[in-house]
Amino acid sequence: MTDLTYVERAARVKLMIFDVDGVLTDGSLHYGAEGEALKTFNVHDGLGIKLLQESGVQTAIISARTSPQVIKRAADLGIVHLHQGGHDKLTPFKALLEKTGLTADQVGFIGDDVVDLPILTRVGFAVAVPNGRAEVLERAHHTTVAAGGRGAVREVCELLLHAQGTYERVMAQFLV
Amino acid sequence: MTDLTYVERAARVKLMIFDVDGVLTDGSLHYGAEGEALKTFNVHDGLGIKLLQESGVQTAIISARTSPQVIKRAADLGIVHLHQGGHDKLTPFKALLEKTGLTADQVGFIGDDVVDLPILTRVGFAVAVPNGRAEVLERAHHTTVAAGGRGAVREVCELLLHAQGTYERVMAQFLV
Amino acid sequence: MTDLTYVERAARVKLMIFDVDGVLTDGSLHYGAEGEALKTFNVHDGLGIKLLQESGVQTAIISARTSPQVIKRAADLGIVHLHQGGHDKLTPFKALLEKTGLTADQVGFIGDDVVDLPILTRVGFAVAVPNGRAEVLERAHHTTVAAGGRGAVREVCELLLHAQGTYERVMAQFLV
């Protein structure tokens, strides 16, 4: 796999895994007295995830933090594979491979911090956000132009659609 | 219509339709455990919409997402034409033409994402925000300088006032 | 008064009036289902207002919007002159002059939008924020470097302290 371009890697992805804080958000944690009260997502990312699902790619979330806001957002977007909680991301990653019957080469991941490295160094298509830590950017196959919470996820979804030749098909519904 | 400048197009607008997420907001979705808990609008946009109404132009909102925050904001701004819900924006657009008795040439629209294309490609004056998707910017007659949620709507309202020669009249109240 | 520099104008100020949206905030309106649920102020601005008060300058807020968040913020900062509600800002401005026994020359004001012009064009020291509308910046004696909600108010408070020669005195408490 080491000689593949990132577009060739994107073309093989059957399951895309998203980190939450710093990727689906800009890393802000809005605390009330009881802990996180709000989480700020991005509307463009949401449509990107839906279009990616329509193209036939599965979607998942693996996050180190646990929050009810993520459960609701995942439900709104039809993301069925959701794992929250714990700095050990490797165990849920392996469980997800087993559940879906996919190999790591068929999986994409987008993350931003060092807790993401155990997944990021194993998947076929590893993506970082520009607001990610240096240790992550150095090890990713690709870094998005848009920052987390500012369209990074939409960008990677469109990249997958283009790489897999499904972009025109899912866009057709809007060109009526 | 194809040879008109965007200012000539703006001069004909009798009804201006605003998209919400990414246009009246910066695209952030603030989730609580039950879904969207807050929506962040812009104070300058609000005054722009009021001034546009004072000049005689009708205003409307068509949004793919449903949120009680938009209902309240529309009420505060006196926007009577409000349609929320569903990625099909063409049906409410056609219903709005029928309700107002206007032709598409007399309608302006400002949007940011591909779900907006069915309206954007039909109206007489199609505006994009700079934070919009490339597919939208390519098809708009004009793109604002200010981003969504950061004054894009105020800018388009003032553009309409200038194009229609009503700017001086509505501003006079503040030059006392 | 027309030949005075803005520093000379600042030196005469006995009462400083702050606009809220776009000045004490960045212009964001965070709506819940019942209207504005939150207002985002800036911690540096708060300390600036307190230091200005310690120097002997009176402080006031005149805002076109009504919100309980502003009442609470004004109370926390010890701002006793608070007027909220209505696009007519001239009436509360005149009432404030009468209440304090000051002339307009002894008053400073910082604003951002056209509803502020009736006050801005009357005071001895008129300040705009860089995120303000062009009509406001053109008529102000001075424009801050920092934007509204990002330290503009702290900047104008320190400008007054320097112009009035009270900066060293109020800062002394922190140089222990």
Added chain:
Amino acid sequence: MTDLTYVERAARVKLMIFDVDGVLTDGSLHYGAEGEALKTFNVHDGLGIKLLQESGVQTAIISARTSPQVIKRAADLGIVHLHQGGHDKLTPFKALLEKTGLTADQVGFIGDDVVDLPILTRVGFAVAVPNGRAEVLERAHHTTVAAGGRGAVREVCELLLHAQGTYERVMAQFLV
């Protein structure tokens, strides 16, 4: 101590004290009708503080404002030394030295405003954020690249880890 580089100063730190507003946040104060309803922290900062603790450095918060959100955030991050309330930061600082049995030379502090100067001018390693006031930046031994609420605290935590030679050890857990 006056000839030490900031890295040599960082190497001696046994206790790191964090200011809250403008350092662990970007200085925004989100007010509801009852006062601060939310405080916005940063996910990268949180992991930085945890890694610093794992390396053996103690952590503390001293803040001029009192908020339940900070109590919750400190609890989530395992910060046991927490003092909130009052512009006098010198008294809790001295109490903290007594409680921990450390000298000021063994303490680091990161702050942003003039109320922080009494601590900042006494500690062995004084850090400012770039969004801090000029009076603070002038007196600090070091200023972070990242702004408050945008990774300044993560940056200073990693600086301490590198200066103390513990970075590789705490990072090893993620390179599995």
